[in-house]
Amino acid sequence: MSQDTVIGIIGGHGWMGQSLGTALLERNVVPADQLVVSSRSGKGEAYRDWPKVRCVKDNRELAALADVIVLSVRPQDLGSIDIEAGDNLVISLLAMASSQEISNKVGSNRVVRAMPNAAAEIRRAYFPWHASQQVSEADKQLVQALLESCGTARELPTERDLDYLTALSGAGPAYPALLAQSMLEHAKSMGLPHDIALEAVMQTLVGGSLLLEKIGTDPGDMVERLISYNGTTAKGLQTMIDGGIHQAIHRGLDAAHRAARGSR
Numbered sequence: 421m422s423q424d425t426v427i428g429i430i431g432g433h434g435w436m437g438q439s440l441g442t443a444l445l446e447r448n449v450v451p452a453d454q455l456v457v458s459s460r461s462g463k464g465e466a467y468r469d470w471p472k473v474r475c476v477k478d479n480r481e482l483a484a485l486a487d488v489i490v491l492s493v494r495p496q497d498l499g500s501i502d503i504e505a506g507d508n509l510v511i512s513l514l515a516m517a518s519s520q521e522i523s524n525k526v527g528s529n530r531v532v533r534a535m536p537n538a539a540a541e542i543r544r545a546y547f548p549w550h551a552s553q554q555v556s557e558a559d560k561q562l563v564q565a566l567l568e569s570c571g572t573a574r575e576l577p578t579e580r581d582l583d584y585l586t587a588l589s590g591a592g593p594a595y596p597a598l599l600a601q602s603m604l605e606h607a608k609s610m611g612l613p614h615d616i617a618l619e620a621v622m623q624t625l626v627g628g629s630l631l632l633e634k635i636g637t638d639p640g641d642m643v644e645r646l647i648s649y650n651g652t653t654a655k656g657l658q659t660m661i662d663g664g665i666h667q668a669i670h671r672g673l674d675a676a677h678r679a680a681r682g683s684r
């Protein structure tokens with residue numbers, strides 16, 4: 421990244437915009453005086469959490485200041501973005517909107533689509549991205565450096581893959597939360613006090629995930645190993661599998677994927 425590259429985040433006070441902006445500062449990827457953020461509602465001054473960051477209400481002002489523009493508004497607000505990005509690099513975090521739609525909207529062909537998730541807040545996001553043809557190798561290196569401030573960033577070979585991962589990794593805590601909710605309901609129905617049930621569920625999910633990450637094993641191998649172990653867990657796993665847990669998860673991911681793909 422050239423030393424004076426200015427990054428502009430449209431929607432920079434929102435959940436994802438703020439996570440990315442604060443990660444860029446925290447990791448010293450971008451100095452505060454080279455970051456500019458916008459939102460429609462107020463905060464048109466230096467934002468209290470980021471004292472030296474320039475905050476504007478006018479997206480055209482942001483576009484004039486920034487070399488790289490990050491779009492971090494909700495998909496339904498894309499219509500309200502009225503900028504001319506010229507030939508600047510544009511990184512869209514929007515679910516559902518294709519690179520072509522973004523390009524048509526902002527007027528630049530140098531478009532990257534990236535899909536964050538809520539774990540960006542704790543710098544543990546999985547942040548896949550896909551670049552359109554006009555994006556250079558130097559641009560790609562810059563995108564990777566910016567996005568990996570939030571966790572793990574990964575370039576994808578096709579935009580189709582990004583639509584798929586919108587449904588999977590873009591969901592962030594959603595699917596673990598569903599599993600946790602179900603386990604918590606069950607533990608409480610068995611008479612455990614709420615606090616202990618919650619602690620047990622969270623420590624099991626977090627500890628189990630960290631262990632899987634550390635040993636790097638295929639999750640299917642772990643399931644097989646525990647079924648072969650033939651203890652109490654095997655009974656639980658086999659009953660869940662026989663009850664159609666895989667099919668339910670696959671149907672859920674299919675539905676989210678259809679929504680992410682829209683009419684494409």
Ligand SMILES: NC(=O)c1ccc[n+]([C@@H]2O[C@H](COP(=O)([O-])OP(=O)(O)OC[C@H]3O[C@@H](n4cnc5c(N)ncnc54)[C@H](OP(=O)(O)O)[C@@H]3O)[C@@H](O)[C@H]2O)c1
Pocket residue numbers: 430431432433434435436437458459460461462479492493494495497500501513514515535536537538590591592
């Ligand atoms: N949150 C997630 O877990 C998640 C996961 C994957 C992908 N994403 C994607 O990330 C994008 C941002 O989502 P989010 O969760 O961060 O949404 P959010 O918290 O609602 O933030 C969006 C921000 O955009 C601002 N905004 C809306 N229209 C604007 C405009 N015309 N000009 C300037 N600012 C504008 C809003 O502020 P004002 O209303 O004050 O303008 C708000 O601060 C979405 O497209 C979503 O698909 C989010």
